[in-house]
Amino acid sequence: MTNIKDLAQMAGVSVATVSRVINHHPYVSEEKRQAVLEAIESSNYQQNINAVHLSKGKTRLLGVVLPFSDHPYFALLLKGIANEALAHNYKLVLFQTSYMESREIEALQMLRQKQIDALIFCSRSCDWSTIEEYLSFGPIVFCENMTGKPVSSTYVNHYDVFFKALNLLYHQGHMQIGYCIGRRQGTNSRGRALAYTDFLNQYDLPYRLDYIIDECLYFEDGAKVVKQIKQMSSPPTALLVTSDQVAAGIMTCCQKEGIEIPDDLALIGFDNQPIAGMMDITTIEIPHLEIGKNLFLQALNGWEKAHQEVSATFIERSTTN
Amino acid sequence: MTNIKDLAQMAGVSVATVSRVINHHPYVSEEKRQAVLEAIESSNYQQNINAVHLSKGKTRLLGVVLPFSDHPYFALLLKGIANEALAHNYKLVLFQTSYMESREIEALQMLRQKQIDALIFCSRSCDWSTIEEYLSFGPIVFCENMTGKPVSSTYVNHYDVFFKALNLLYHQGHMQIGYCIGRRQGTNSRGRALAYTDFLNQYDLPYRLDYIIDECLYFEDGAKVVKQIKQMSSPPTALLVTSDQVAAGIMTCCQKEGIEIPDDLALIGFDNQPIAGMMDITTIEIPHLEIGKNLFLQALNGWEKAHQEVSATFIERSTTN
DNA sequence: TTGTAGGCGTTATCAG
DNA sequence: CTGATAACGCCTACAA
Numbered sequence: 001m002t003n004i005k006d007l008a009q010m011a012g013v014s015v016a017t018v019s020r021v022i023n024h025h026p027y028v029s030e031e032k033r034q035a036v037l038e039a040i041e042s043s044n045y046q047q048n049i050n051a052v053h054l055s056k057g058k059t060r061l062l063g064v065v066l067p068f069s070d071h072p073y074f075a076l077l078l079k080g081i082a083n084e085a086l087a088h089n090y091k092l093v094l095f096q097t098s099y100m101e102s103r104e105i106e107a108l109q110m111l112r113q114k115q116i117d118a119l120i121f122c123s124r125s126c127d128w129s130t131i132e133e134y135l136s137f138g139p140i141v142f143c144e145n146m147t148g149k150p151v152s153s154t155y156v157n158h159y160d161v162f163f164k165a166l167n168l169l170y171h172q173g174h175m176q177i178g179y180c181i182g183r184r185q186g187t188n189s190r191g192r193a194l195a196y197t198d199f200l201n202q203y204d205l206p207y208r209l210d211y212i213i214d215e216c217l218y219f220e221d222g223a224k225v226v227k228q229i230k231q232m233s234s235p236p237t238a239l240l241v242t243s244d245q246v247a248a249g250i251m252t253c254c255q256k257e258g259i260e261i262p263d264d265l266a267l268i269g270f271d272n273q274p275i276a277g278m279m280d281i282t283t284i285e286i287p288h289l290e291i292g293k294n295l296f297l298q299a300l301n302g303w304e305k306a307h308q309e310v311s312a313t314f315i316e317r318s319t320t321n
Numbered sequence: 322m323t324n325i326k327d328l329a330q331m332a333g334v335s336v337a338t339v340s341r342v343i344n345h346h347p348y349v350s351e352e353k354r355q356a357v358l359e360a361i362e363s364s365n366y367q368q369n370i371n372a373v374h375l376s377k378g379k380t381r382l383l384g385v386v387l388p389f390s391d392h393p394y395f396a397l398l399l400k401g402i403a404n405e406a407l408a409h410n411y412k413l414v415l416f417q418t419s420y421m422e423s424r425e426i427e428a429l430q431m432l433r434q435k436q437i438d439a440l441i442f443c444s445r446s447c448d449w450s451t452i453e454e455y456l457s458f459g460p461i462v463f464c465e466n467m468t469g470k471p472v473s474s475t476y477v478n479h480y481d482v483f484f485k486a487l488n489l490l491y492h493q494g495h496m497q498i499g500y501c502i503g504r505r506q507g508t509n510s511r512g513r514a515l516a517y518t519d520f521l522n523q524y525d526l527p528y529r530l531d532y533i534i535d536e537c538l539y540f541e542d543g544a545k546v547v548k549q550i551k552q553m554s555s556p557p558t559a560l561l562v563t564s565d566q567v568a569a570g571i572m573t574c575c576q577k578e579g580i581e582i583p584d585d586l587a588l589i590g591f592d593n594q595p596i597a598g599m600m601d602i603t604t605i606e607i608p609h610l611e612i613g614k615n616l617f618l619q620a621l622n623g624w625e626k627a628h629q630e631v632s633a634t635f636i637e638r639s640t641t642n
Numbered sequence: 643t644t645g646t647a648g649g650c651g652t653t654a655t656c657a658g
Numbered sequence: 659c660t661g662a663t664a665a666c667g668c669c670t671a672c673a674a
Contacts, residue, residue: 003667014645019669027643046458049434050374051667054650059371061414070396078390082417086424091431093382094415096403103407110412113370137367219540219569220595248540252573252600274541279573324651335661340653348659372651375666 002043010039022047058117062299063107065095066122071182071217072245072273073288077122077143080292088300090117099183101126112137118299123186139302141295144187147307152298154291154308158188161284161312162195162240165268168314169238170203172321174266178211178236180225180246192242211236219275222249226257229265238266238320244276244283251279251319267319282320285313323364331360343368379438383620384428386416387443392503392538393566393594394609398443398464401613409621411438420504422447433458439620444507460623462616465508468628473619475612475629479509482605482633483516483561486589489635490559491524493642495587499532499557501546501567513563532557540596543570547578550586558586559641565590565597565604572600572640588640603641606634 004018013032020028021036053059066074085092093116097103104126111119118139146153169177181189200207213225229235241247247269254261269276272285325339334353341349342357374380387395406413414437418424425447432440439460467474490498502510521528534546550556562568568590575582590597593606
């Protein structure tokens with residue numbers, strides 16, 4: 001492997017000059033520049049990026065923490081981040097955590113050790129106190145409302161969105177509304193849970209534990225939901241489903257089981273994924289790509305803390321009355 | 322940021338000794354070890370990983386090239402790789418290419434610049450001649466049959482699998498068989514195309530261009546397929562669909578359109594994804610996780626070239642006769 | 643415009 | 659067992 005020292009010798013200049021032409025610095029005579037360029041060409045020179053990293057203290061590597069990449073929500077977030085990273089010549093290091101705290105800590109460690117310049121948490125399991133220990137090692141940004149904390153965040157106000165959706169169903173005549181969610185933990189899920197209880201209180205509706213169905217992530221989870229509903233003596237007449245995939249699965253199963261949609265069961269999905277369009281599912285669109293883009297930019301400008309709320313759009317289709 | 326020089330001073334030893342205890346080398350007196358450990362503790366020392374990389378010439382970073390991560394096939398491959406990477410304390414750098422050659426080349430460049438130790442191509446667009454230029458910079462492994470080339474590969478014999486599936490359909494009485502595929506390019510797709518034409522020739526069946534439907538990747542693409550089929554004067558009676566997601570989409574649309582499955586249209590999916598189980602779709606199981614694991618191991622043991630064929634399993638369910 | 647030399651933080655070799 | 663010291667390859671004052 002030839003290095004800049006070799007190049008310097010070949011071109012009859014100093015290493016500094018070689019470095020200058022490599023990094024497109026001004027103040028290099030055209031003559032020497034050509035000599036260096038020629039040396040690079042003929043020697044098949046390749047910069048050792050690790051040396052650059054060591055010297056500069058930066059890697060142009062950005063960490064992305066997410067539980068799994070095969071769920072459309074995270075896959076789209078990832079795509080949004082990746083697009084912007086590409087534009088800024090950054091690469092992504094992926095941390096698939098399965099919600100395991102230990103893997104999140106691995107990511108934080110890499111930040112601490114300077115192997116990545118910044119870190120994006122698309123979702124997290126660890127406490128804020130854990131995060132706090134690593135704040136000084138580089139920018140850490142979040143896809144959940146972190147207002148008040150000394151970090152940046154881009155998020156959807158899930159409380160609001162949920163509350164509005166519930167109200168909408170209520171005004172369509174539904175008194176028995178349930179919801180399906182991926183997991184109960186997490187800021188976003190808790191925001192939704194709060195909206196749900198607040199909604200129930202507002203209209204003096206009973207809180208029914210079995211109206212909340214969790215671990216709903218994929219299409220096939222729709223089967224589980226329908227099965228559970230069928231066993232209820234007084235099933236919900238409407239369901240808020242936090243993923244269009246699951247909503248589609250529910251719809252498919254309902255057809256088999258003879259449950260009419262929306263008459264027997266109204267459905268509101270989330271994300272406005274293509275599958276929702278195809279199956280004509282009422283849904284709430286979340287601008288994943290935009291969120292991903294913003295997360296990246298916040299990570300890039302780590303010093304200026306900001307909290308950006310993005311809005312969701314209601315898209316009415318045939319699964320609501 | 323304190324470094325090992327500082328530690329050495331604090332502990333009253335040399336940097337070499339500090340390095341030894343950090344790297345758990347033998348031959349360090351317990352006394353000095355303790356001194357160093359204390360210094361590390363009190364100084365909140367953190368190793369600068371970039372310096373280690375430069376010194377060792379390795380990064381414990383592995384590149385993974387795939388077109389998109391939101392497709393179950395690639396997401397599962399990725400998961401398999403990630404699992405094994407975790408076990409070996411490697412991290413993954415993701416290259417989402419959208420089949421763009423330029424991004425594949427970025428990945429190859431990172432290998433050349435030693436920012437990653439090895440590279441896995443889950444799918445590729447670039448020519449072998451391009452790959453060839455980078456062979457000397459580190460292990461490159463493929464998820465397609467690369468027998469004869471000086472690299473490692475783990476793959477499914479798609480020709481065989483396709484041929485067998487077609488024969489099965491034929492012996493169930495189907496003479497008009499079509500197939501849906503993600504894209505026409507790529508070794509795997511070409512293997513399937515070849516199996517298809519060989520099959521047709523074997524039974525002297527006509528080659529109908531419109532029986533081959535490409536760009537079928539997601540559930541929602543099923544709508545497109547059904548629409549196309551409905552327009553044909555003589556539609557296929559059976560369809561080989563290279564993704565269960567798409568097969569499920571087709572099935573869903575067929576129900577709407579009153580097309581009976583399997584009587585009007587038999588369906589064989591691919592991958593044995595959960596959705597296939599839920600919808601009782603006949604499918605061909607591919608051991609993605611195992612393939613991912615093997616790809617990782619091949620990348621790790623880059624010097625020994627190997628080509629491993631993994632087998633697929635036929636799972637008969639209700640979408641075939 | 644150019645070159646020298648020191649620094650980035652570790653690892654590893656080689657004497658002792 | 660331990661410590662100098664030379665790599666690793668590049669960047670960048672600083673001096674010329």
